[in-house]
Amino acid sequence: MYLFQRIEEAAFKQNDARRTIGEFILEHRDQLPELSMDEIAKRTFTSKPTLVRFAKYFDYSGWTEFMYAFTHEVANYNENAYEDVDPNFPFSAEDDSLQIIEQLVTLKIQSIKDTVSHIAVEDLNHAAELIQKAENIVIYGNSPNHYYGELFKRNLLSIQKKAFMSNAGENGLISCSLNEKDCAVILSYSGNNPDENPTSNVKILKRSGVPIISITSGGKNYLRDYSDVVLNISSKERLYSKIANFATQESVLFLLDSLFAKIYSLNYEDNKKNKIANAKVLESKKRQTTHKDLFEPF
Missing domain, CATH: 1.10.10.10 (Winged helix-like DNA-binding domain superfamily/Winged helix DNA-binding domain)
Structure with a gap:
Protein backbone atom coordinates (compact mmCIF):
# COMPACT_ATOMS: atom_id res chain seq x y z
CA MET A 1 0.00 0.00 0.00
CA ASN A 80 2.79 7.56 -14.17
CA ALA A 81 -0.77 8.81 -13.64
CA TYR A 82 -3.61 7.76 -15.90
CA GLU A 83 -3.97 10.09 -18.85
CA ASP A 84 -7.26 11.87 -19.55
CA VAL A 85 -9.21 10.09 -16.80
CA ASP A 86 -9.43 10.16 -13.01
CA PRO A 87 -9.38 6.55 -11.68
CA ASN A 88 -11.46 7.59 -8.66
CA PHE A 89 -14.09 9.70 -10.48
CA PRO A 90 -13.86 8.81 -14.17
CA PHE A 91 -17.12 10.57 -15.03
CA SER A 92 -19.16 13.46 -13.66
CA ALA A 93 -22.82 14.16 -13.03
CA GLU A 94 -22.97 16.20 -16.26
CA ASP A 95 -21.69 13.39 -18.52
CA ASP A 96 -24.18 11.66 -20.80
CA SER A 97 -24.30 7.89 -21.39
CA LEU A 98 -21.83 7.90 -24.27
CA GLN A 99 -19.33 10.00 -22.33
CA ILE A 100 -19.59 7.64 -19.35
CA ILE A 101 -18.95 4.64 -21.60
CA GLU A 102 -15.96 6.30 -23.27
CA GLN A 103 -14.43 7.28 -19.92
CA LEU A 104 -14.82 3.76 -18.55
CA VAL A 105 -13.23 2.28 -21.67
CA THR A 106 -10.29 4.67 -21.31
CA LEU A 107 -9.94 3.88 -17.61
CA LYS A 108 -10.00 0.12 -18.10
CA ILE A 109 -7.47 0.21 -20.94
CA GLN A 110 -5.11 2.39 -18.92
CA SER A 111 -5.56 0.18 -15.87
CA ILE A 112 -4.42 -2.83 -17.91
CA LYS A 113 -1.49 -0.88 -19.37
CA ASP A 114 -0.42 0.24 -15.89
CA THR A 115 -0.73 -3.34 -14.63
CA VAL A 116 1.43 -4.64 -17.48
CA SER A 117 4.09 -2.02 -16.71
CA HIS A 118 4.44 -3.49 -13.20
CA ILE A 119 4.50 -7.18 -14.16
CA ALA A 120 7.88 -8.87 -13.73
CA VAL A 121 7.96 -11.82 -16.12
CA GLU A 122 10.06 -13.89 -13.73
CA ASP A 123 7.45 -13.40 -10.99
CA LEU A 124 4.60 -14.44 -13.29
CA ASN A 125 6.60 -17.52 -14.35
CA HIS A 126 7.44 -18.42 -10.75
CA ALA A 127 3.80 -18.09 -9.66
CA ALA A 128 2.64 -20.27 -12.56
CA GLU A 129 5.22 -22.95 -11.70
CA LEU A 130 4.14 -22.98 -8.03
CA ILE A 131 0.53 -23.55 -9.04
CA GLN A 132 1.44 -26.05 -11.74
CA LYS A 133 3.18 -28.38 -9.26
CA ALA A 134 0.77 -27.82 -6.34
CA GLU A 135 -1.53 -30.63 -5.25
CA ASN A 136 -4.15 -28.16 -4.01
CA ILE A 137 -4.57 -24.44 -4.71
CA VAL A 138 -6.56 -22.40 -2.20
CA ILE A 139 -7.60 -18.84 -3.03
CA TYR A 140 -8.27 -16.27 -0.30
CA GLY A 141 -10.03 -12.94 -0.63
CA ASN A 142 -12.79 -10.78 0.77
CA SER A 143 -15.55 -9.34 -1.40
CA PRO A 144 -15.19 -8.25 -4.16
CA ASN A 145 -11.91 -10.18 -4.55
CA HIS A 146 -13.81 -13.33 -3.58
CA TYR A 147 -15.77 -13.12 -6.85
CA TYR A 148 -12.63 -12.64 -8.93
CA GLY A 149 -11.10 -15.62 -7.15
CA GLU A 150 -14.10 -17.76 -8.04
CA LEU A 151 -13.49 -17.08 -11.74
CA PHE A 152 -9.82 -18.02 -11.36
CA LYS A 153 -10.81 -21.19 -9.50
CA ARG A 154 -13.18 -22.17 -12.29
CA ASN A 155 -10.47 -21.72 -14.91
CA LEU A 156 -8.08 -23.89 -12.92
CA LEU A 157 -10.71 -26.60 -12.50
CA SER A 158 -11.23 -26.59 -16.27
CA ILE A 159 -7.66 -27.84 -16.72
CA GLN A 160 -8.00 -30.35 -13.87
CA LYS A 161 -6.14 -28.40 -11.20
CA LYS A 162 -7.61 -28.90 -7.72
CA ALA A 163 -8.57 -25.36 -6.76
CA PHE A 164 -10.73 -24.16 -3.88
CA MET A 165 -12.06 -20.80 -2.71
CA SER A 166 -11.60 -20.39 1.03
CA ASN A 167 -14.76 -19.35 2.86
CA ALA A 168 -14.42 -16.68 5.55
CA GLY A 169 -15.79 -18.86 8.36
CA GLU A 170 -13.41 -21.73 7.57
CA ASN A 171 -10.21 -19.92 6.65
CA GLY A 172 -8.30 -21.09 9.71
CA LEU A 173 -9.30 -24.73 9.29
CA ILE A 174 -8.46 -24.70 5.60
CA SER A 175 -5.09 -23.03 6.18
CA CYS A 176 -4.18 -25.61 8.84
CA SER A 177 -4.94 -28.44 6.39
CA LEU A 178 -2.38 -27.28 3.80
CA ASN A 179 1.31 -28.13 3.52
CA GLU A 180 4.38 -27.42 1.40
CA LYS A 181 2.94 -29.43 -1.51
CA ASP A 182 0.01 -27.02 -1.83
CA CYS A 183 -0.21 -23.34 -2.78
CA ALA A 184 -2.10 -20.31 -1.47
CA VAL A 185 -3.20 -17.35 -3.61
CA ILE A 186 -4.13 -14.30 -1.53
CA LEU A 187 -6.01 -11.37 -3.07
CA SER A 188 -5.83 -8.19 -0.99
CA TYR A 189 -5.59 -4.61 -2.21
CA SER A 190 -4.12 -3.17 1.00
CA GLY A 191 -2.54 -6.39 2.31
CA ASN A 192 -1.82 -4.55 5.49
CA ASN A 193 -3.73 -6.00 8.46
CA PRO A 194 -2.28 -9.25 9.86
CA ASP A 195 -5.25 -9.64 12.21
CA GLU A 196 -8.00 -9.63 9.58
CA ASN A 197 -8.93 -11.94 6.72
CA PRO A 198 -7.33 -12.74 4.34
CA THR A 199 -3.89 -11.67 5.63
CA SER A 200 -4.60 -13.32 9.00
CA ASN A 201 -3.92 -16.66 7.30
CA VAL A 202 -0.32 -15.79 6.47
CA LYS A 203 1.17 -16.91 9.81
CA ILE A 204 -0.52 -20.32 9.61
CA LEU A 205 0.51 -20.81 5.99
CA LYS A 206 4.13 -19.82 6.62
CA ARG A 207 4.33 -22.14 9.63
CA SER A 208 3.26 -25.04 7.41
CA GLY A 209 5.64 -24.10 4.60
CA VAL A 210 2.84 -23.33 2.13
CA PRO A 211 4.03 -21.23 -0.86
CA ILE A 212 2.15 -17.92 -0.96
CA ILE A 213 1.33 -15.96 -4.11
CA SER A 214 -0.04 -12.53 -3.30
CA ILE A 215 -1.89 -10.15 -5.59
CA THR A 216 -1.76 -6.79 -3.87
CA SER A 217 -1.14 -3.07 -4.32
CA GLY A 218 2.24 -1.45 -4.74
CA GLY A 219 4.19 0.11 -1.92
CA LYS A 220 4.94 -1.37 1.48
CA ASN A 221 2.53 -3.79 3.17
CA TYR A 222 2.48 -6.82 5.44
CA LEU A 223 1.43 -9.32 2.77
CA ARG A 224 4.33 -8.46 0.45
CA ASP A 225 6.86 -9.12 3.22
CA TYR A 226 5.76 -12.76 3.69
CA SER A 227 4.88 -13.84 0.14
CA ASP A 228 6.97 -16.06 -2.10
CA VAL A 229 5.75 -14.19 -5.18
CA VAL A 230 3.98 -10.84 -5.55
CA LEU A 231 1.94 -9.67 -8.54
CA ASN A 232 1.20 -5.94 -8.41
CA ILE A 233 -2.27 -4.45 -8.75
CA SER A 234 -2.53 -1.08 -10.47
CA SER A 235 -2.67 1.16 -7.41
CA LYS A 236 -3.84 4.59 -8.50
CA GLU A 237 -7.22 4.42 -6.75
CA ARG A 238 -7.86 5.88 -3.33
CA LEU A 239 -9.06 3.54 -0.60
CA TYR A 240 -12.37 5.29 0.08
CA SER A 241 -12.96 8.40 -2.06
CA LYS A 242 -14.07 6.89 -5.37
CA ILE A 243 -17.16 5.81 -7.30
CA ALA A 244 -16.21 2.13 -7.51
CA ASN A 245 -13.25 -0.23 -7.96
CA PHE A 246 -13.27 0.16 -11.74
CA ALA A 247 -9.49 0.27 -12.22
CA THR A 248 -8.62 -2.19 -9.46
CA GLN A 249 -11.16 -4.73 -10.68
CA GLU A 250 -9.74 -4.61 -14.20
CA SER A 251 -6.21 -4.95 -12.87
CA VAL A 252 -6.94 -7.96 -10.63
CA LEU A 253 -8.89 -9.78 -13.35
CA PHE A 254 -6.10 -9.16 -15.86
CA LEU A 255 -3.46 -10.50 -13.45
CA LEU A 256 -5.51 -13.63 -12.76
CA ASP A 257 -6.15 -14.15 -16.48
CA SER A 258 -2.44 -13.69 -17.24
CA LEU A 259 -1.51 -16.15 -14.51
CA PHE A 260 -4.00 -18.73 -15.76
CA ALA A 261 -2.81 -18.30 -19.35
CA LYS A 262 0.78 -18.93 -18.28
CA ILE A 263 -0.24 -22.03 -16.30
CA TYR A 264 -2.17 -23.28 -19.32
CA SER A 265 0.86 -22.74 -21.58
CA LEU A 266 3.11 -24.91 -19.38
CA ASN A 267 1.22 -27.99 -20.59
CA TYR A 268 -0.53 -26.48 -23.59
CA GLU A 269 -1.48 -29.47 -25.74
CA ASP A 270 -2.69 -31.67 -22.86
CA ASN A 271 -4.66 -28.77 -21.36
CA LYS A 272 -6.23 -28.02 -24.73
CA LYS A 273 -7.19 -31.66 -25.30
CA ASN A 274 -8.59 -32.14 -21.78
CA LYS A 275 -10.48 -28.85 -21.79
CA ILE A 276 -12.22 -29.64 -25.07
CA ALA A 277 -12.96 -33.23 -24.01
CA ASN A 278 -14.46 -32.07 -20.70
CA ALA A 279 -16.53 -29.40 -22.44
CA LYS A 280 -17.98 -32.00 -24.81
CA VAL A 281 -19.01 -34.22 -21.92
CA LEU A 282 -20.31 -31.51 -19.62
CA GLU A 283 -21.70 -28.84 -21.92
CA SER A 284 -22.63 -30.30 -25.30
CA LYS A 285 -26.31 -30.86 -24.38
CA LYS A 286 -26.66 -27.52 -22.61
CA ARG A 287 -25.18 -25.16 -25.16
CA GLN A 288 -26.86 -24.92 -28.54
CA THR A 289 -26.71 -22.22 -31.18
CA THR A 290 -27.93 -21.58 -34.69
CA HIS A 291 -25.18 -19.01 -35.35
CA LYS A 292 -22.80 -20.55 -37.90
CA ASP A 293 -19.70 -18.89 -36.38
CA LEU A 294 -20.43 -20.37 -32.95
CA PHE A 295 -21.66 -23.82 -33.97
CA GLU A 296 -19.44 -26.83 -33.30
CA PRO A 297 -20.47 -30.39 -34.21
CA PHE A 298 -19.85 -32.99 -31.47
Missing part, protein backbone atom coordinates in the same frame (compact mmCIF):
# COMPACT_ATOMS: atom_id res chain seq x y z
CA TYR A 2 1.39 3.36 -1.01
CA LEU A 3 2.06 6.06 1.56
CA PHE A 4 -0.75 8.29 0.27
CA GLN A 5 -3.17 5.38 0.81
CA ARG A 6 -1.85 4.78 4.34
CA ILE A 7 -2.37 8.48 5.08
CA GLU A 8 -5.92 8.31 3.70
CA GLU A 9 -6.63 5.26 5.85
CA ALA A 10 -5.35 7.04 8.99
CA ALA A 11 -7.33 10.19 8.19
CA PHE A 12 -10.47 8.11 7.72
CA LYS A 13 -10.10 5.96 10.84
CA GLN A 14 -8.62 8.42 13.35
CA ASN A 15 -10.44 11.32 15.00
CA ASP A 16 -7.49 13.38 16.21
CA ALA A 17 -4.63 15.44 14.77
CA ARG A 18 -3.80 12.60 12.38
CA ARG A 19 -7.05 13.27 10.53
CA THR A 20 -6.41 17.03 10.30
CA ILE A 21 -2.81 16.64 9.13
CA GLY A 22 -3.61 13.74 6.82
CA GLU A 23 -6.46 15.58 5.09
CA PHE A 24 -4.28 18.67 4.65
CA ILE A 25 -1.41 16.66 3.14
CA LEU A 26 -3.67 14.83 0.71
CA GLU A 27 -5.46 18.02 -0.34
CA HIS A 28 -2.24 20.03 -0.82
CA ARG A 29 0.11 17.28 -1.98
CA ASP A 30 1.39 19.26 -4.97
CA GLN A 31 2.15 22.36 -2.87
CA LEU A 32 3.95 20.60 0.01
CA PRO A 33 7.51 21.12 -1.29
CA GLU A 34 6.91 24.89 -1.08
CA LEU A 35 5.62 24.80 2.53
CA SER A 36 7.83 24.85 5.61
CA MET A 37 7.17 22.73 8.68
CA ASP A 38 6.10 25.90 10.55
CA GLU A 39 3.61 26.81 7.81
CA ILE A 40 2.08 23.32 7.78
CA ALA A 41 1.78 23.30 11.58
CA LYS A 42 0.12 26.71 11.49
CA ARG A 43 -2.33 25.80 8.72
CA THR A 44 -3.32 22.52 10.43
CA PHE A 45 -3.63 24.20 13.87
CA THR A 46 -1.06 21.77 15.28
CA SER A 47 2.62 22.02 16.24
CA LYS A 48 6.01 20.85 15.00
CA PRO A 49 6.21 18.06 17.63
CA THR A 50 2.76 16.87 16.50
CA LEU A 51 4.00 16.72 12.89
CA VAL A 52 6.98 14.66 14.03
CA ARG A 53 4.66 12.25 15.85
CA PHE A 54 2.55 12.02 12.68
CA ALA A 55 5.64 11.04 10.68
CA LYS A 56 6.68 8.45 13.27
CA TYR A 57 3.17 6.94 13.13
CA PHE A 58 4.09 5.88 9.58
CA ASP A 59 7.48 4.50 10.73
CA TYR A 60 9.64 7.45 9.64
CA SER A 61 12.35 8.87 11.89
CA GLY A 62 11.01 12.39 11.60
CA TRP A 63 9.22 14.97 9.47
CA THR A 64 12.06 15.49 7.01
CA GLU A 65 12.28 11.79 6.13
CA PHE A 66 8.49 11.55 5.88
CA MET A 67 8.25 14.56 3.56
CA TYR A 68 11.05 13.25 1.36
CA ALA A 69 9.26 9.89 0.96
CA PHE A 70 5.86 11.46 0.33
CA THR A 71 6.95 14.13 -2.18
CA HIS A 72 8.96 11.57 -4.15
CA GLU A 73 5.96 9.24 -4.22
CA VAL A 74 3.74 12.09 -5.46
CA ALA A 75 6.25 12.94 -8.19
CA ASN A 76 6.38 9.32 -9.32
CA TYR A 77 2.59 9.00 -9.10
CA ASN A 78 2.05 12.08 -11.28
CA GLU A 79 4.61 10.86 -13.79
